[in-house]
Amino acid sequence: MLRRAMFRCGELCSRVFAVEFDLRAEPLYFTLSSSPQVLHHDHQRLFGDCGKLFSLHVQSENRIEKAQTHAQIKHKLSSTLSRDCDVFEASSFIPDDENSVVKGFFIRDKSTTTLSEELLNTLRQSKTVCMFSYKREGQYCWQELWSPVSPVKESVRQYITPATAAKHHPSTLNIRNSDVFYSMDEAYKVLQECTDIIPESKAVLKLVDEQLEISSGDAYPVIVIEGLDATGKTTLTEALRESLNATLLKSPPQCLTSFRQRFDSEPPLIRRAFYALGNYITAAHIGKESLRAPVIVDRYWHSTAAYAIATAVSGRVENLPRLDSELYQWPGDLLQPNLVLLLTVNPEERLRRLRDRGQDKTVEEAELELNQLFRLKVEEAYKRIQNPACIIVDASPSPQEVLQQVQRLIRNKCHL
Ligand SMILES: Nc1ncnc2c1ncn2[C@@H]1O[C@H](COP(=O)(O)OP(=O)(O)OP(=O)(O)O)[C@@H](O)[C@H]1O
Numbered sequence: 001m002l003r004r005a006m007f008r009c010g011e012l013c014s015r016v017f018a019v020e021f022d023l024r025a026e027p028l029y030f031t032l033s034s035s036p037q038v039l040h041h042d043h044q045r046l047f048g049d050c051g052k053l054f055s056l057h058v059q060s061e062n063r064i065e066k067a068q069t070h071a072q073i074k075h076k077l078s079s080t081l082s083r084d085c086d087v088f089e090a091s092s093f094i095p096d097d098e099n100s101v102v103k104g105f106f107i108r109d110k111s112t113t114t115l116s117e118e119l120l121n122t123l124r125q126s127k128t129v130c131m132f133s134y135k136r137e138g139q140y141c142w143q144e145l146w147s148p149v150s151p152v153k154e155s156v157r158q159y160i161t162p163a164t165a166a167k168h169h170p171s172t173l174n175i176r177n178s179d180v181f182y183s184m185d186e187a188y189k190v191l192q193e194c195t196d197i198i199p200e201s202k203a204v205l206k207l208v209d210e211q212l213e214i215s216s217g218d219a220y221p222v223i224v225i226e227g228l229d230a231t232g233k234t235t236l237t238e239a240l241r242e243s244l245n246a247t248l249l250k251s252p253p254q255c256l257t258s259f260r261q262r263f264d265s266e267p268p269l270i271r272r273a274f275y276a277l278g279n280y281i282t283a284a285h286i287g288k289e290s291l292r293a294p295v296i297v298d299r300y301w302h303s304t305a306a307y308a309i310a311t312a313v314s315g316r317v318e319n320l321p322r323l324d325s326e327l328y329q330w331p332g333d334l335l336q337p338n339l340v341l342l343l344t345v346n347p348e349e350r351l352r353r354l355r356d357r358g359q360d361k362t363v364e365e366a367e368l369e370l371n372q373l374f375r376l377k378v379e380e381a382y383k384r385i386q387n388p389a390c391i392i393v394d395a396s397p398s399p400q401e402v403l404q405q406v407q408r409l410i411r412n413k414c415h416l
């Protein structure tokens with residue numbers, strides 16, 4: 001599967017390139033052709049402007065190396081390039097072909113310096129990076145492999161050919177087992193592959209190995225409370241614990257707390273595998289505790305999948321995997337709760353609660369505030385997850401009223 005996500009000889013012409021030129025609109029799609037093609041109006045805006053144009057793509061058969069190189073390049077581009085350089089997310093893919101995406105960046109340098117060329121030349125030394133430059137000629141534009149010193153041997157000029165929108169947004173094609181994991185084994189393998197570079201992986205895997213899931217045959221109900229930060233999950237789960245005499249669990253579980261910061265700084269592949277494994281440890285705790293009392297869980301698989309999908313999918317809510325996509329299906333080997341409630345509050349009330357709480361914001365929370373698009377995508381992804389789907393609860397009223405509303409739902413659905 002991974003072998004397909006590479007540029008190989010003669011394969012470039014069957015690929016579509018996508019540049020996220022304007023995050024609120026469709027990406028700009030183009031293919032390559034050997035004969036000159038007149039650019040469309042939208043493509044003129046990207047290729048027809050002044051400045052030097054480059055793209056770079058990260059490709060490697062080693063997915064850990066690929067993920068880390070992509071993250072490092074993203075950081076370098078944003079921290080080193082001048083304000084006169086625009087950097088857009090870019091990708092190349094084969095339409096509708098899972099795992100065919102090669103991720104990268106498109107750089108438009110309008111400065112008079114050679115900073116971008118110097119940086120790109122350093123990056124180009126890496127065997128995992130493939131670099132192109134773009135040149136204009138009247139109404140046409142072509143792409144060729146880039147070298148700052150001399151033309152690359154045997155580099156063929158390929159003309160930019162505007163292409164129509166793909167049925168599935170390219171960022172949805174690589175989600176399975178890169179951002180969202182549908183079995184414990186798949187997430188486990190990722191951490192196994194990182195033990196050399198992230199020694200903490202061994203300790204996490206050991207904790208997973210030590211858990212033995214107990215079947216929840218004749219067990220008490222398991223109720224999961226989900227929602228964006230500051231929607232009132234902690235307040236509600238504590239109140240439910242008291243009122244139902246329940247056991248309160250969280251995902252990730254407490255035994256992973258000391259590893260969280262380490263994995264939060266890793267690229268999505270590794271970070272998401274860590275959270276996925278956290279769910280399996282929590283599942284084992286649920287299996288045991290639900291034999292004794294009802295169990296309330298603060299975040300579980302809905303959170304893992306919704307945040308992962310919303311981060312992986314660039315741009316608009318419309319770019320999310322379609323409603324009927326298998327990407328929203330619950331993993332077959334993960335213990336299912338009896339009820340999942342999604343707390344929602346309007347964005348203004350949520351911000352008010354965040355400010356009142358006065359805590360440091362995590363990077364992702366800060367991003368939520370800045371990035372309305374991201375918040376909308378997380379909430380929409382939550383709502384699309386199936387088997388079990390979540391029930392939406394308006395958490396804007398007072399804590400007491402929210403508790404009563406949820407108690408009614410639990411009585412009706414779980415007969416508690
Ligand atoms: N129903 C409510 N009405 C008004 N304020 C509330 C309500 N529920 C919680 N709050 C307040 O909002 C803030 C966030 O609540 P809480 O910590 O329960 O949210 P959370 O979803 O657990 O957040 P996080 O995921 O970031 O831990 C707290 O200051 C809390 O006191």
Ligand SMILES: Nc1ccn([C@@H]2O[C@H](COP(=O)(O)O)[C@@H](O)[C@H]2O)c(=O)n1
Nearest residue numbers: 229251252275299300301303304307364
């Ligand atoms: N089951 C989970 C729980 C959390 N996450 C990730 O953590 C972030 C939110 O956690 P808080 O402790 O701040 O509430 C969020 O960014 C998720 O990415 C997860 O993936 N799975």
